[in-house]
Every structure is written in C-alpha cells, then in structure tokens.
Amino acid sequence: MRTSISDDRNRRGKLRDFIASEARRAGFDAIAVTRPDSIPRAPARLKEFVANGQHGSMSWIAETLERRAKPSVLWPEVRSIVVLAMNYGPGLDPRALQSRRDRAAISVYARNRDYHDVIKGRLKEIAGKIVARAGGDVKVFVDTAPVMEKPLAEAAGLGWQGKHTNLVNRDFGSWLFLGTIFTTAELEPDDPEPDRCGSCRACLDACPTSAFPAPYRLDARRCISYLTIENKGPIPVEFREAIGNRIYGCDDCLAACPWNKFAKAASEAKLAAREDLKAPxxxxxxxxxxxxxxxxxxxxxxxxxxxxxxxxxxxxxxxxxxxxxxxxxxxxxxxxxxxxxxxxxxxxxxxxxxxxxxxxxxxxxxxxxxxxxxxxxxxxxxxxxxxxxx
Structure with missing residues (x-):
C-alpha cells in the first residue's frame, strides 16, 4: 500500500512539473493548483453582491450564480483546477496620462490584442498536452465563463485578493491576466497565499468614483470600468466629471497598489501596448x-x-x-x-x-x-x- 501511495504521488508530481514546464513554454509567468472546493466563502459573498444590486446590469452574473460560485456545479467531473497567470505590467504608471486632457486613456489591458484570444489559445494547447500525457478530460476558461478566477487564484497561492478585489502578486503586483484549466486529473494542491494588504488603503483612496463601499467590496455601478464598458446606456451625470479622459476602463486602483514596485513590464510582443493606443x-x-x-x-x-x-x-x-x-x-x-x-x-x-x-x-x-x-x-x-x- 505504501508503495502504491508513493507511486501515485510521484505520478502527480511529474504531471504537475510537466504542466508547469508547458505553461512557461506557452508564456505564462506563474502557475498553481487548487481543488474545486477551495473557495467555500465565495457563494455567500457573490450572493450578497447580487442581492445588493452591485452587479449593475450584468445580468449574466445573477443568471449563473450557482455555477459561478461552485466549480463542481459548473463541471461535476473536475478534480483539480490549474490556475495560470500572465503578466501584462505596463512598466510605467498609466495614471500619468490623466494630466494630458487632449489625449484619451485606454486601460492597460486593452491596448493590444484581446487577451481572451491570446490566453485561451494557449490554455487549449496545454490542456491538450495534459490529456495526451495523463488521459482524462479537461476544460479551459478565461473570464468570459462563469468561473471566479480571482478567488481560485488566491486559494491556489498565486496571490491574494486585495482591497480592490483584484489579485495581487508579490512578483507582478496587480498586473496579471488569469486563466484556468479544469481537469479530471488528481494534482496536489498548493497552499493559499495570505492577505498582505495590512492597513494599506491606497487602492481604495485612488478610486475616482468611490466604487468601494468597504475594503474587499466593489459596487460595479460606480466603477469607471463598468460605466465605460458594461453600461449600455448614458453615463450617469454624477460620474461624468470624475471619469476625466478615461474612455475604456480604469487602472487607478490597480496602479495605486504599492506591490507594483516589484512588477515587471510585460515583455511579450502580443501583450505590449500598441503605439497608437497608448495615448490616442x-x-x-x-x-x-x-x-x-x-x-x-x-x-x-x-x-x-x-x-x-x-x-x-x-x-x-x-x-x-x-x-x-x-x-x-x-x-x-x-x-x-x-x-x-x-x-x-x-x-x-x-x-x-x-x-x-x-x-x-x-x-x-x-x-x-x-x-x-x-x-x-x-x-x-x-x-x-x-x-x-x-
């Protein structure tokens, strides 16, 4: 029996090493593993978010509430979740553009190709190699699917959800794209990362529209990213001046995070900003x-x-x-x-x-x-x- 358990752990370890190697080859900067039951507090928090109407007009969040909060409801066969992260750090503080009022500010993540396309294609490549090596089944998700990537990333140890509700990583600050691979393979989970925000509230104070009613809580209806992207109607008058020259999204809470001092600028050409979208x-x-x-x-x-x-x-x-x-x-x-x-x-x-x-x-x-x-x-x-x- 001891030999069988040892062999099983050895197989899991080798598969994990293989996945990590393929992830690095595909351009991901960090990888970790968690279980589908690793975010037990997520259902109640998400339900409260929707009950308070803080999701605004994003009806799909309410419609997919159960599947979104519990990965095993989304796919009952899942046994392990691989969370992968790709750095998109800008290198410079994007808030500097706000003083150039003749120029428009586009959120850093949107200054090149759609990251959904970049990441999903690579996730599929890795997933295919997992199946070829270990059998079983896999599913890949970027944030268009009902998956709570940030709580899963925190549970997997890739970072922690800061007071701005986004993932913070000690090496990349707040500048990470996330994707997940759900697999039927049994993999050893990583330990979660502790919250390292401490008493800091830089991200909360940086928000131009006071979209955070409390630390770790977001009211999307006041968020400039929501107002300029998800909101299909007129922008409420009360927020128009605060929007300034931000025409697509807002990076203020991300850019204010002190952990960004460790962040590196994204080196990959597919993620680097297009010159014509840096300050149109x-x-x-x-x-x-x-x-x-x-x-x-x-x-x-x-x-x-x-x-x-x-x-x-x-x-x-x-x-x-x-x-x-x-x-x-x-x-x-x-x-x-x-x-x-x-x-x-x-x-x-x-x-x-x-x-x-x-x-x-x-x-x-x-x-x-x-x-x-x-x-x-x-x-x-x-x-x-x-x-x-x-």
Whole structure:
C-alpha cells in the first residue's frame, strides 16, 4: 500500500512539473493548483453582491450564480483546477496620462490584442498536452465563463485578493491576466497565499468614483470600468466629471497598489501596448464612424463595446478636456444616428461653448429631436446654463 501511495504521488508530481514546464513554454509567468472546493466563502459573498444590486446590469452574473460560485456545479467531473497567470505590467504608471486632457486613456489591458484570444489559445494547447500525457478530460476558461478566477487564484497561492478585489502578486503586483484549466486529473494542491494588504488603503483612496463601499467590496455601478464598458446606456451625470479622459476602463486602483514596485513590464510582443493606443488623441477618435472604429480596434477588446458606446465615452473625455477646439466635432455628433451618441454630444458641447452658442444649437436641433433620453440631456444642460432667478 505504501508503495502504491508513493507511486501515485510521484505520478502527480511529474504531471504537475510537466504542466508547469508547458505553461512557461506557452508564456505564462506563474502557475498553481487548487481543488474545486477551495473557495467555500465565495457563494455567500457573490450572493450578497447580487442581492445588493452591485452587479449593475450584468445580468449574466445573477443568471449563473450557482455555477459561478461552485466549480463542481459548473463541471461535476473536475478534480483539480490549474490556475495560470500572465503578466501584462505596463512598466510605467498609466495614471500619468490623466494630466494630458487632449489625449484619451485606454486601460492597460486593452491596448493590444484581446487577451481572451491570446490566453485561451494557449490554455487549449496545454490542456491538450495534459490529456495526451495523463488521459482524462479537461476544460479551459478565461473570464468570459462563469468561473471566479480571482478567488481560485488566491486559494491556489498565486496571490491574494486585495482591497480592490483584484489579485495581487508579490512578483507582478496587480498586473496579471488569469486563466484556468479544469481537469479530471488528481494534482496536489498548493497552499493559499495570505492577505498582505495590512492597513494599506491606497487602492481604495485612488478610486475616482468611490466604487468601494468597504475594503474587499466593489459596487460595479460606480466603477469607471463598468460605466465605460458594461453600461449600455448614458453615463450617469454624477460620474461624468470624475471619469476625466478615461474612455475604456480604469487602472487607478490597480496602479495605486504599492506591490507594483516589484512588477515587471510585460515583455511579450502580443501583450505590449500598441503605439497608437497608448495615448490616442481625442480629436481623432471623435470622427470615427463604424467602419473606422472597427478597423482601428480590430482584434482589440475595445471593439466589443461597439462604436456608439465608444464615442459616448470619447465625448465625455472631450467635455472634460476643456478644449474649445473640440466643440465643432462634438456639435457635429449631435446629428449622429445613435441617440446614445447624440445625448453625450449635448453634454459635451455644453461644457465647451458659451451659453449663446449652446442656445442657438438647441434652437436648431431640439425641435426635431424625437428621443426622450436626448431631450432629457438638453433639458439638463439648458437648465444648468440658465441664469439663476433674482
């Protein structure tokens, strides 16, 4: 019996070493293993998040609640979960771009190819080699599937979920893409990583919209990443100024983490930022039609939100720039086919032109406006521009 147990452990160890070797060959920077039952607190936390409405309009989270919180419900045959991480560190603090108000800030992760495509293809390669070597079955997931990668990564020892709810790693800070391989193979699990945030609250204090009601708790409805990406409607007025020039996502809570001092810039070309997406000009982005938008963001995660949502975001950045030279382009977008764009253009114009010009544009455009939301935007800005009663 002792020989059998020893042989079994030896096989597991060799398979684990093989997976780690293949992961490094595929460009992953860290790998760890956990069990499917290693996140027992996740179901209650996720249920509370949804019950409080803090998931916003992301209905798929509520719809997949049980599968998302318990890996064994998603796939009952799973015995081990391999969590893999890939560094996408920018090398420089992305918040420096916020002072250049004529430029647009795109979240670091979205400045090149869609990481889902990069990572999933490599996970499939590794998974295929696991099956070829050990048999059984495998499934691979990136974050489009109902899998809670961050709690699993913490349980596996790749890092800990910081107060900003993202994974923090001692070697890579907050800049890691995560993917998982579910397997029927039995692998020895790694020990979890302890929370090393201590009394630090840099990430919480860095949030422009106060999206963290408490440490380790996120209200997505206030998060700039949610507002500029997942939110399909107008951006609430209360958050528009705080968004600044961020047109796709927000890196502030990640960039503020002191553990980033150990992070290394991503070396792989597929993850390094495209030059044209590091600091694109707001003026150039405002003129994108659907075809030009698709061409510019081909292969990029930005493409998924579509041209109308993207231009909505750029108009908010234009409004916050204070650059009156952008007014003509904003005014032209008041005639756009998409109500979402027209409404954002109204608000942007109101921030860039004097009252008499805004009133003149309203006199021309408002009588023909049929969309209630856009008319509401006009009412907001005209009321704000009107003089206070004596």
């Amino acid at each position: 000009g707001i003026a150039d982005l405002l003129v994108l039609d659907d075809a030009a938008f698709r061409a510019l963001f081909s292969g990029s995660p930005v493409k998924r939100i579509g041209r109308d949502r993207f231009i909505r975001n750029v108009l908010i950045a234009a409004a916050n720039s204070g650059d009156a030279s952008l007014a003509a382009r904003c005014e032209a977008l008041i005639e756009d086919q998409a109500p979402l764009v027209r409404g954002a253009a109204v608000w942007a114009l109101s921030r860039l032109v004097p009252e008499d010009r805004l009133t003149a544009v309203a006199a021309r455009r408002l009588p023909d406006e049929t969309d209630a939301g856009v008319r509401g935007e006009w009412e907001i800005v005209l009321r704000r521009k009107a003089p206070e009663p004596a």
